[in-house]
Amino acid sequence: MLVALDESEHSFYALEWTLNHFFAPNVGHSFKLHVIHARPSPASLLGMGEIGSGEFVTLMETDLKRTATWTIEKAKAMCSDKSVDDVSMEIVEGDPRNVLCDAVDRHHATILVVGSHGYGLVKRAVLGSISDYCAHHAHCTVMIVKRPKLKH
Template sequence: MRVMVAIDDSEESFYALNWALDNLFRDMDAPPEASGGGGGSEVVPPTLLLANVQQALQHYGVPIGPVGGAAFYPTVTVTESVKKAQEQISATILSRALQMCKDKMVITETLSLNGNPKDEICQAIEQKHADLLIVGSRGLGKIKRAFLGSVSNYCAHHAKCPVLIVKSPKDHE
């Protein structure tokens, strides 16, 4: 079984990861029970896929001067600087998540992706043949969800596998 957890810098996504570790991977360090039949079938532990998606850098021109005048576009140096910062953010997020998995002795693979999180997560599910997607719920209100969109809602409707949306305790208050 391959379980993917979508991780970002929110506490809700780390709560979802912790929930998955506690509920789906809790007995990974325990020896497998005797199968009684002597069939020798080996228990294959599930794999946890950690996916972090950084928004793709948008190349916008900023108008300079009067209407119809010149426009300023970010230089290659600025673009590369932003990409490097995004890579560092992704590495930090995945490092924190990997430490949580290491503490529970769970086999983990990481994915650092760039683009629209909704699309990238759904594509990664197909490419990595994930059997389950776990995402945290940010608890956006109806208005924010209408304007910002909901990654978890999009994935629940478009992912090619079951999706488990984990609500943090603060959402129940």
């Protein structure tokens, strides 16, 4: 089982949901858990590889590494809190769509779990939907976990 993470609360909810439903204590499970964080490259965020000063790109690279490390450390803590110790954590640089589909193949995953940001039609058209892409291209079952809306 592969769980995709970014730094959003939506992806951490998907991890928590997975831990609660597939790795409950005292329940036998047949899954090996892999958690993967796709870290964008500075060039992909800038749109073109040659834009920006060297110092700016270095600062951006440092920030991306820090965010990736924070994301994985939080995931480790969540797994540990649920007594799920047999888990692998991975940070891969690249477009999340490609990183996740490649990871499915590399780990022979039978299930890919992704969180849903809940974008509407316009935002999804502009920003793209990683979960939609994976649902159509990953060679396994894709579970899209939506975080419940909070009632006021």
